Amino acid sequence: MRTARSATPARRGGLRRKISALIAVLVLPLTGLVALAAPAQAATATATYAKGADWGSGFDATWTVRNTGTTTISGWTLEWDFPAGTTVTSHWDAVVTRSGNHYTARNANWNGTLAPGQSVSFGFNGAGPGSPTGCLINGQSCDGTGQPGGPGAPGTLTTGTVTTTSVQLRWGAASGDVQNYDVLRNGRVVGTTSATSFTDTGLAPATSYTYTVLARDTAGRTGPASAPLTVRTTSDGGGEPPGDAVNLGYFAEWGVYDRGYHVKDIVDSGTAEDITHINYAFGNVQNGECTIGDSYAAYDRFYSAAESVSGQADTWDTGALRGNFNQLRQLKELYPHIKVVWSFGGWTWSGGFGQAMQDPQRFAQSCYDLVNDPRWAGVFDGIDLDWEYPNACGLSCDNSGPEVFGEMMRAFRDVFGDQLVTAAITADASSGGKIDAADYAAGAQYADHLAVMTYDFFGAWAATGPTAPHSPLGSYAGIPQQGFNSQAAIDKLIARGVPPEKLLLGIGFYGRGWTGVTQSAPGGTATGAAPGTYEAGIEDYKVLAERCPPTGTIAGTAYAHCGNQWWSYDTPATIAGKMDYATGRGLGGAFFWELSGDTADGDLVSAMSAGLG
Known part of the structure; x- marks a missing residue:
């Protein structure tokens, strides 16, 4: 009765690399491609979005990150916003996190290094009709528009004092002509300073925030972003642990x-x-x-x-x-x-x-x-x-x-x-x-x-x-x-x-399901296991909650009949x-x-x- 654990360990050797993810933009299907803009010559990276199949209740899509600069990129962070009602339900070949309607995708441990001209793609399944907006790649616009002659990237971000509602940040000075620095929280500018430190306030307790910093010169040009740093504010209750249970x-x-x-x-x-x-x-x-x-x-x-x-x-x-x-x-x-x-x-x-x-x-x-x-x-x-x-x-x-x-x-x-x-x-x-x-x-x-x-x-x-x-x-x-x-x-x-x-x-924290089912209530006949992301007949709650929401409950748990599939989960x-x-x-x-x-x-x-x- 432990198949939720059974198949996965046997697969662990094959899970480490997906060579097929390293593909050039030119091999992407043209259908659904959103070219956010032609890359500027001096940009260090660009990102394009391509929507693939759409089956009504969901869709699949691909982001492609390309190194358009002259030096190797050792890591990338892509950020975008979806409108309310559009969500990412599952993903692969990147680490994707969500804060409200704001999404952040970071390279996996094996696909973060990109030589000049090289690209990498990652994909996801989604739900809803919306398209991405506010795209940033390593803190800069995804279309690669203009930063020629701008300053260098700020040095490594570190934290000073962290409280329930504030985070103190420090970083090394950027090279070149620097007038000030833009501090971005979850991809949005929250402050500008001429110093190499900044305190972000008005935050929520026990919440994680990701920061980057951009240097800006006297002509208003920005350089590449610093490496991101994620910080969690302290708990409002002083970090009190859960109860005795x-x-x-x-x-x-x-x-x-x-x-x-x-x-x-x-x-x-x-x-x-x-x-x-x-x-x-x-x-x-x-x-x-x-x-x-x-x-x-x-x-x-x-x-x-x-x-x-x-x-x-x-x-x-x-x-x-x-x-x-x-x-x-x-x-x-x-x-x-x-x-x-x-x-x-x-x-x-x-x-x-x-x-x-x-x-x-x-x-x-x-x-x-x-x-x-x-x-x-x-x-x-x-x-x-x-x-x-x-x-x-x-x-x-x-x-x-x-x-x-x-x-x-x-x-x-x-x-x-x-x-x-x-x-x-x-x-x-x-x-x-x-x-x-x-x-x-x-x-x-x-x-x-x-x-x-x-x-x-x-x-x-x-x-x-x-x-x-x-x-x-x-x-x-x-x-x-x-x-x-x-x-x-x-x-x-x-x-x-x-x-x-x-x-x-x-x-x-998963469901088990069948396909070929016509009966909504339990006790129906089936033709086999419903498709799953990693194994037929099993799927994570986070996916099922979006893709096949509950239609009933029995014996203290939920079940869902969607199309010809039948799932049960808590x-x-x-x-x-x-x-x-x-x-x-x-x-x-x-x-x-x-x-x-x-x-x-x-x-x-x-x-x-x-x-x-």
């Missing part, structure tokens, strides 16, 4: 590739203020020990200043920590209430648990040594064991016996001491199902919490249906399998001796109901898979936080 989110290691989701997005979306724990997924279990999943993503990928939580670029110094681990370290410095736990296993990498549990002490010690490796000391607060499933079948089968889960948790508690020891466990409450296969109560006494995977009950692996919500809170007339709902799972675990305060209710409203159930049942909190499925403003996480109190 656990609100845990999984961060998928491979999300930094095609999904373009990074630790900084946790900050920019406001999610960092709403969550209490992050499970970093996944480490592997091989030859009886814990091992690294993807070392490049984990601790070697270089983060630029614009991509970084701290606003400072990584270094290549020997022994310097980079990658996700360094970003998580920076996140914890800003939000010390967040606990970060390294999760091992998952659907794809659970096969090694059975062998590892032949020597539980060696297994636990290997994991402790890796989690607490001096190279990333202080990043992790403990370990999460995601065995799918002890004494049962997932991608592979285990026959270690019902007592193995308790033995594992006891061994890890002995080794990890007062660090967090947690586990993700099955929600299969059917008669003779996976909850019945292992003694989860025996393991619960050693666990800080157990995350019950109350999602993926139904999906398009049953290609012809019947259509059914993948995460029903309770049962309903016509449910395809008894015991496949959240309440049944929680009730059975508590009845078997697991304390309710040790249990977390699971929420999927919304802020259904999450509110599920959080009411979790608090009313005395559970320890809730968790979700996974962070990148939420909207840019963190709508689902916010609903969980509000519901948990």
Whole structure:
């Protein structure tokens, strides 16, 4: 039931590069091309927009950035505005963020360097009828009009004092004839100064803003923009953490590739203020020990200043920590209430648990040594064991016996001491199902919490249906399998001796869907899995909310029938109901898979936080 995790790790090697994105403007289809203007000879970069197919409820489009200067560009930032009612719903080959109707796209880690004359394209799917306006590339007009003989770029932007409503900026002086500097916030000029510092005021608390600075000479000509710097104002409440209930989110290691989701997005979306724990997924279990999943993503990928939580670029110094681990370290410095736990296993990498549990002490010690490796000391607060499933079948089968889960948790508690020891466990409450296969109560006494995977009950692996919500809170007339709902799972675990305060209710930040469906209500027939961005039959909430909005609710969750597709997923409203159930049942909190499925403003996480109190 964990296919949301299953296919993606196997693909991680193929997600790093898309050579086809590096194409010249001349190979773009002429239909829908908007030439914002002929580039001026001295401009350093231009950007053009091309709208492709339009299917009524949405469209696809391409931006192409071209180096029209005489020196290499080492990074690019494109900004534009869409009118109200037009939005970006998904994107690829760039890191795209949104603030209201203002969009910012930054190069991916592999396509930011452009030699003179070279171009790069990235694409997106959108909804609505509007066209982009106010286009800026590296702080200058996208049409490349005239900056001949202008000053140089200002030096690196840094911050001084940051408060709830103000940001102090400093930068190095630009070369050439400089009369003053324009300071741009999210692509718009917010101040002009002759000094090399500026304080931007009137800001909102706990909000991220991206700044660039342009130098202007006495003739009014501007030079190239500084490298961008993103700054987040402090919280209005002094950074008070969420309440006592656990609100845990999984961060998928491979999300930094095609999904373009990074630790900084946790900050920019406001999610960092709403969550209490992050499970970093996944480490592997091989030859009886814990091992690294993807070392490049984990601790070697270089983060630029614009991509970084701290606003400072990584270094290549020997022994310097980079990658996700360094970003998580920076996140914890800003939000010390967040606990970060390294999760091992998952659907794809659970096969090694059975062998590892032949020597539980060696297994636990290997994991402790890796989690607490001096190279990333202080990043992790403990370990999460995601065995799918002890004494049962997932991608592979285990026959270690019902007592193995308790033995594992006891061994890890002995080794990890007062660090967090947690586990993700099955929600299969059917008669003779996976909850019945292992003694989860025996393991619960050693666990800080157990995350019950109350999602993926139904999906398009049953290609012809019947259509059914993948995460029903309770049962309903016509449910395809008894015991496949959240309440049944929680009730059975508590009845078997697991304390309710040790249990977390699971929420999927994605939907599961079928195609070839004519019936709006659940229970319809289908012809197969609906198309998805990364995998057939599954799609992120942020995409479905725009593309296929809910048409009904059943068993405490939402469903949507659009065209011949049928999807089920949770919304802020259904999450509110599920959080009411979790608090009313005395559970320890809730968790979700996974962070990148939420909207840019963190709508689902916010609903969980509000519901948990």
